[in-house]
Amino acid sequence: MKTDTNISPGKTASREQMNIVVVGHVDHGKSTVIGRLLADTGSLPQGKLEMVQQQCRQNARPFEYAFLLDALKDEQAQGITIDSARCFFKSAKREYIIIDAPGHIEFLKNMISGAARAEAGLLVIDAHEGVQENSRRHGYLVSMLGVRQLAVCVNKMDLVNFDQGKFDAICQEYTEFLNRIGITPKAFIPLSARNGDNITEVSQNTPWYKGHSVLDMLDEFQKEPAPVNKPLRLPVQDIYKFTAENDDRRIIAGRILTGSLDVGDEIVFLPSGKKSQVASIEAFNSRACTTASAGESMGITLSTQIYVKPGELICKADQVPGKVTSKLQVNMFWLSPNPMVMGKRYKMKLAGVRTPVWLTDIATVLDASDLSTTANRLQIEKHDMAECTLETYQSVACDLAEDLPQTGRFVIIDNYEIAGGGVILDAPQDSDTLIQKHVHLREQAWDRSSITTEMRTGRFVQRSALVVLCGPAGVGKKKLAKSLEEYLFSSGRLVYYLGLSNSLIGIDSDLRHADERVEFLRRLGEMAHLFTDAGVILITAISDLNDDELNILDTLNQPSELVVIGVQDHNLFRRKPDLSIETADRDAMREIHELLHAKEYLPEYFL
């Protein structure tokens, strides 16, 4: 026996810790395996075992080791695990957090929560009942969730008289299944958790078994090293400028997912493409440091002041960057009772990104309990695994799960809840984006009168356009936009200034959250389309607009044209502004007016 509860374990701070999840079909004995592990390694608080045994006597029911874990009232009443409970225990080698995941299908989302934080797993199969639906489903999910090491416990061997033939048959059946989904189990262990066989020591009841006990198997699992040697991925979690006590630092905060970062490194922000250099690594109550690596929650300052937003992904300029795309091919599971449907707006969280997302294609749906697939499905039902396509309005930075799982997975929010999650299989280059397809359909479906664009152009003596003034906040864009409107109006043009605050408190009053900016821009684009289609020159001012956002507006406003005026530091990279101005004064207005003339939006007469 390798436990050491009687020996001083030394300073625990230096001991490593591993998360282990225990999964499997309902009633196959997961909680009993853990309860027994805790009891036999002396990891229970003093008196806990006796307390539970006494409670059982009082209630005239047989004692079960599972009761040690199923501490909650509901669970003791029903005898099943509802939620993933965590318990702590230690061997001579390391500390463990054991996560007891529920086996009942109704609690799949709890099982997923438990398994997603595990580094290795024990999958429990009842020797008497054999491989069941959730034995397979859990095996599949554990693999998809990123658990790389799995050992299979064939439990309740006492019910089959420790029969090697029965054990071998289960090993063979389940190995075949695991091989189909690309998993090689570390071991199969015959157990009687209730009686303690092969839990901490190899049992006399299975003389034919030459492998490890469960406890030794846990110690055999390898701790995965932090991914410090991969390319840098640092999602921007937030940007802080706390001014108290004359603090003038502008700190970009986040946790490094992979790779490492040094002061002086050239970095690039995706998807915006902005570049800068790391000026310092910031920390509180810590020695000054010049390097940070995977796993660390940290903060940096930049050598140049650029405008970046939470959700962007920091990569190193001299390393393979993340992929930038608005279309994702994914493998995902769905947990919500409301099916995932096409045409509905969902919210996606991917590393630091929060963005609206649409389901646009379902390739196949997999039943993980038998690996059968169905095609031609119109929606994704609860507990389905689906290979499908998700699309966003705004590009996101990510990686394929097989390259870098940390930035290759996401969750989907529906009705305030995490309703699904998945891994990225492919990120095809943007060809026909969601917005382009939408505009194409819109133009087809638009019921037009006999009044053509040319007739309107002739009547109003102007070509319609959407004029967007962009740049940092507080540089006078709105004032300039309004004077431009007044100037054009007084010279007889059909013009309208669409103030952003108007749309925020008017049509968009239900959009309050910063994450909703994309949806806000989409609505603005649709409104602009109505104005410009009617022949109006529409003027608006938007702070801190990026290339992607401008592209959304441009596409939605088509077939009319977009005129971009950059005021001061506009931060556009892909589309250069039609005009860049430094000061928003009357000269600037004259320049814009001349530009509109030059581009023939404002002809003097029309033939």
Added chain:
Amino acid sequence: MDQLKILESQSVYILREAYREFKELVMLWSIGKDSTVLLWLARKAFFGHVPIPLLHIDTEYKIPAMIEYRDRVALEWKLNMSYGRNSQALDNGQSFPAGTLTRLQCCKGLKSEALKHTLSGDWPRWVLNHETGKYDKTEGGPPYTGVIVGVRSDEEGSRSKERYFSPRNQENDWDVGDQPPELWNQFKTDFAPGTHVRIHPLLDWTEQNIWEYIERENIPIIDLYFDKGDGKRYRSLGCAPCTSPVESTATNVREIIEELQSGKFANIAERSGREQDKEDGQSLETLRRDGYM
């Protein structure tokens, strides 16, 4: 990274997520070691600043040294500090010490009820005025939608099932059987109007981790945890009538850690000095379902 660094990084990440996603955010500070470590982690997360307001629920039966310590630290670290209380129950003498309620009823009234109504903003909040050093009574305020709490999963059974981000409905209830999924460090940060989310950055820490971190970071913890000569110290802090000191001669953090590792407390539950836990077999779970921390 060693184990403490890993725990610190995860807690800092959770605090920053909370700060990013919740506009009306508050951190509960019970003055005990866990929530004081939490407060320290906030300073880590926000580079020396604490941009999140702190709330203490004062039952008026707290050990007096706790209140003195609270106000001293709040002034020194320039915290946005406030407290709430169940004035009605206190004015009417409804409490266990007054002899009118059981321990459990007292906890429910002076803690759970006071917390619920202070969070929702329908009872007054007393806010620390850094110029006078006194608390000013304010008429509530907007309801807090994100509430950061320093519970740990090794404390007792029901806490071992908590999420990092755990929703509460309008009645403050916790539905243990129907908790949100939580995976890949994506948490429940979207919530319906009228509901709020409890945030638990210390969930993965053990009692020993807490003390080791206090030692490493040299966090100025309240000295009630140390023996000052009479062979007694507190292991867990609460209201004076229901919290007993334990027999221990540990006078500093290192001695406490040694005591936890190999000494007399190695296998004895931390909350064994908290009397309200003993009234029925499941009382802390009962309290937690009703909104207790």
